[in-house]
Amino acid sequence: MLKNDPLENILYIDLTRRTFKIEKRPDLFEKYLGGTGVATQLLHEECPEGCDPLGPENPIIFAVGILTSLFPLASKTVALFKSPLTGNLGESHCGGRSAVSIRMAGYGAIVIKGASSMPVYLSIENGRVRFRDASTLWGMGNFSSGRIIRENEAGAGLRTIMRIGKGGEKLIAYSCVTTETFRHFGRLGLGAVFGSKKLKAVVVSGKSSLPVSDKKEYRKLYDEVYKTAVDSPVMKKYHDLGTAENIVPLSRFGGLPTRNLTAATFEHAAKMSGETFAKKYLGRRLACSHCPVGCIHIAALREPYEDVSYFYKTSMISYDYEPIYALGTMLGISRPADFLRLMDRVEESWGMDAMSLGVILAWATEAFERGLITTKETRGVRLKWGNVKGYIKAGGYIIDQPNDFYRALARGVECAASLYGGMEFALAFGGNEMPGYHTGPGAHLGYLIGARHSHLDNAGYSFDQKVLVEKKMKPEETIDALLAEERWRQILSSLVICFFARGIYTPELVTRLLSIGGIDLSTGDLDRIGRTIHAEKYRFKIREGFALDTVRLPERIFETPAPVSGLDKAYLTEALAYAHKTIRKELDAAP
Amino acid sequence: MRLTVLETEKCVGCQSCMFACSRRVGEAGLARSCIGVRSIGGMERGFSVIVCRACADPPCAKVCPTGALVPREGRGGVRVLPDTCIGCGHCREACIIGAVYWDDETNKPMICLHCGYCVDFCPYGVLGMQKREAENVEE
Numbered sequence: 078m079l080k081n082d083p084l085e086n087i088l089y090i091d092l093t094r095r096t097f098k099i100e101k102r103p104d105l106f107e108k109y110l111g112g113t114g115v116a117t118q119l120l121h122e123e124c125p126e127g128c129d130p131l132g133p134e135n136p137i138i139f140a141v142g143i144l145t146s147l148f149p150l151a152s153k154t155v156a157l158f159k160s161p162l163t164g165n166l167g168e169s170h171c172g173g174r175s176a177v178s179i180r181m182a183g184y185g186a187i188v189i190k191g192a193s194s195m196p197v198y199l200s201i202e203n204g205r206v207r208f209r210d211a212s213t214l215w216g217m218g219n220f221s222s223g224r225i226i227r228e229n230e231a232g233a234g235l236r237t238i239m240r241i242g243k244g245g246e247k248l249i250a251y252s253c254v255t256t257e258t259f260r261h262f263g264r265l266g267l268g269a270v271f272g273s274k275k276l277k278a279v280v281v282s283g284k285s286s287l288p289v290s291d292k293k294e295y296r297k298l299y300d301e302v303y304k305t306a307v308d309s310p311v312m313k314k315y316h317d318l319g320t321a322e323n324i325v326p327l328s329r330f331g332g333l334p335t336r337n338l339t340a341a342t343f344e345h346a347a348k349m350s351g352e353t354f355a356k357k358y359l360g361r362r363l364a365c366s367h368c369p370v371g372c373i374h375i376a377a378l379r380e381p382y383e384d385v386s387y388f389y390k391t392s393m394i395s396y397d398y399e400p401i402y403a404l405g406t407m408l409g410i411s412r413p414a415d416f417l418r419l420m421d422r423v424e425e426s427w428g429m430d431a432m433s434l435g436v437i438l439a440w441a442t443e444a445f446e447r448g449l450i451t452t453k454e455t456r457g458v459r460l461k462w463g464n465v466k467g468y469i470k471a472g473g474y475i476i477d478q479p480n481d482f483y484r485a486l487a488r489g490v491e492c493a494a495s496l497y498g499g500m501e502f503a504l505a506f507g508g509n510e511m512p513g514y515h516t517g518p519g520a521h522l523g524y525l526i527g528a529r530h531s532h533l534d535n536a537g538y539s540f541d542q543k544v545l546v547e548k549k550m551k552p553e554e555t556i557d558a559l560l561a562e563e564r565w566r567q568i569l570s571s572l573v574i575c576f577f578a579r580g581i582y583t584p585e586l587v588t589r590l591l592s593i594g595g596i597d598l599s600t601g602d603l604d605r606i607g608r609t610i611h612a613e614k615y616r617f618k619i620r621e622g623f624a625l626d627t628v629r630l631p632e633r634i635f636e637t638p639a640p641v642s643g644l645d646k647a648y649l650t651e652a653l654a655y656a657h658k659t660i661r662k663e664l665d666a667a668p
Numbered sequence: 669m670r671l672t673v674l675e676t677e678k679c680v681g682c683q684s685c686m687f688a689c690s691r692r693v694g695e696a697g698l699a700r701s702c703i704g705v706r707s708i709g710g711m712e713r714g715f716s717v718i719v720c721r722a723c724a725d726p727p728c729a730k731v732c733p734t735g736a737l738v739p740r741e742g743r744g745g746v747r748v749l750p751d752t753c754i755g756c757g758h759c760r761e762a763c764i765i766g767a768v769y770w771d772d773e774t775n776k777p778m779i780c781l782h783c784g785y786c787v788d789f790c791p792y793g794v795l796g797m798q799k800r801e802a803e804n805v806e807e
């Protein structure tokens with residue numbers, strides 16, 4: 078790493094004592110690059126074994142990488158914490174302005190510990206940290222709190238405002254943290270960890286200069302990366318229709334989970350397609366800082382007020398493939414406006430992970446259909462596929478938690494199913510609700526073995542569609558391929574490169590870019606570092622009680638046919654046993 | 669020629685232009701950027717792109733007590749003479765669009781040179797180079 082690179086600075090904030098300190102840890106960044114690699118080490122250092130995810134000792138760790146602000150698309154912030162949803166490794170990535178702001182404020186990582194006795198927000202500006210009273214903001218949604226902080230703080234255009242909605246305040250196990258109104262640390266409940274610390278928001282801003290090893294070479298390499306990012310066909314789909322483009326092809330393929338995965342094609346897919354959203358609703362395009370691709374699609378929904386004529390409200394609501402799956406097809410919703418109405422609540426007011434919420438409501442709908450729960454539990458709400466009004470009501474009750482049923486829903490689908498039955502159709506893997514792919518064994522094995530049980534860990538859904546669809550593979554071969562992908566992704570997320578850019582950030586290019594930041598590594602080194610980080614994550618998971626050989630397989634995934642064959646219990650069990658053994662070996666070999 | 673903001677509504681807020689302006693002098697980061705992109709009260713409303721407009725009779729130059737900002741003959745905008753500048757910040761106050769940026773290290777203003785380097789890095793055609801009216805007349 079180059080001298081004077083502020084990346085080595087770690088900002089430690091103690092909310093209990095209201096103190097902070099900055100420590101230099103060049104060792105960490107040289108060994109683990111940044112992002113998930115460094116954050117995993119910090120998690121081992123800071124998170125006591127067996128701690129309560131909602132207790133003051135659970136740390137929140139944000140980390141960015143050496144390439145952030147040097148090159149385009151190194152635009153994610155990685156957050157690590159112990160998840161209140163799974164009670165295990167919590168990892169979530171978010172773009173917006175977050176990564177650039179943290180880097181420009183002069184930090185490689187921020188660690189927040191302790192808990193405040195009253196609502197606060199943190200204002201971090203270069204070397205200064207202020208603890209500000211957030212009592213007035215408590216109870217406010219994402220838009221309003223964002224607006225107020227925006228008006229009160231400096232650094233317009235150079236800052237990130239991470240904040241929680243009501244979901245985080247109410248400690249909903251899958252509540253999210255929102256940045257820049259439309260981007261989220263969505264998965265695994267970071268919002269509740271904020272809420273448990275009475276931390277409403279974190280504002281970070283700064284503007285600095287970063288050293289490069291060779292100015293001329295820097296500009297040359299930059300031009301090369303920029304051109305590929307803008308011209309490359311691999312980025313085009315994110316640019317044009319955004320991720321929502323996948324709805325129709327996935328449904329046609331037969332891998333789009335529908336109505337709690339009682340089906341895997343949605344007869345109304347065309348109505349909920351990226352094309353329809355673009356044609357009828359697309360109102361604005363946005364990008365994360367330092368990303369020329371601009372995949373963020375915002376819909377404009379114009380609706381009349383019911384109580385007074387000639388008054389309209391225009392809401393700006395972000396949409397992507399995953400929320401359309403979770404709050405759309407999973408709930409049998411076939412009208413884009415209905416989906417947008419629900420999404421608006423989720424994003425603006427509740428601040429919850431759209432994916433978890435969708436899967437939970439889908440489970441509840443099926444449980445209601447089967448009579449496992451009645452209007453007694455739901456407080457009169459008729460949960461029915463496509464009935465958006467019912468879903469909006471139920472979501473509001475999850476926030477208010479008026480009875481045991483909604484308190485259970487607030488803790489995740491496995492908790493609810495353990496109390497009311499229907500575990501066989503409770504779609505969670507390792508405690509995390511299912512992502513939107515029922516493509517075949519790759520997808521499900523991917524969720525099961527992924528360190529955060531996300532489709533992004535190792536892209537099993539893509540392995541299904543690109544490889545397994547063509548040829549059968551032994552369980553071991555599938556696992557080896559998924560693990561290899563996951564190890565490489567440790568490098569990408571340590572450099573905080575957006576996964577959408579994985580096609581352009583090849584190992585060879587990464588080594589060249591790193592040398593501009595003064596880090597000389599070979600592709601072999603990268604491979605080794607990726608392995609170590611992956612092993613370190615699993616070391617944490619096992620420490621906190623996770624075991625691959627006992628992980629639950631929801632029956633439903635075997636009942637609804639997937640387009641790629643091989644999704645059967647025997648195959649999965651064999652694969653998991655092999656994964657268990659392989660990861661054990663990996664851990665023993667780790668330094 | 670001067671840098672012009674052609675169509676702010678197309679701006680996605682990627683800030684590629686800001687990074688380009690810093691890179692113009694070989695630097696990474698944002699400290700040296702003479703162009704700024706910020707949301708208009710929340711990203712849902714879009715962005716404003718703030719950069720020197722190359723005023724014909726620049727207010728910043730008019731208020732400079734030492735003559736450190738020299739209007740560029742016939743082309744609009746100013747040249748900063750760092751040795752003459754005393755860092756008083758009057759120019760910053762005088763620019764009502766906020767296009768006088770500040771170099772905190774040297775305590776001197778940074779103002780767009782209308783070099784056009786950033787234009788090639790705006791993926792959405794928000795920025796362009798335009799001839800000043802005066803230049804058109806000359807032709």
Ligand code: SF4
Nearest residue numbers: 689780781783784786
């Ligand atoms: S024209 Fe040149 S000086 Fe002006 S903002 Fe663009 S890159 Fe910077």
Ligand code: SF4
Nearest residue numbers: 679680682683685790
């Ligand atoms: S590069 Fe273009 S789209 Fe991006 S922020 Fe600048 S003006 Fe806006």
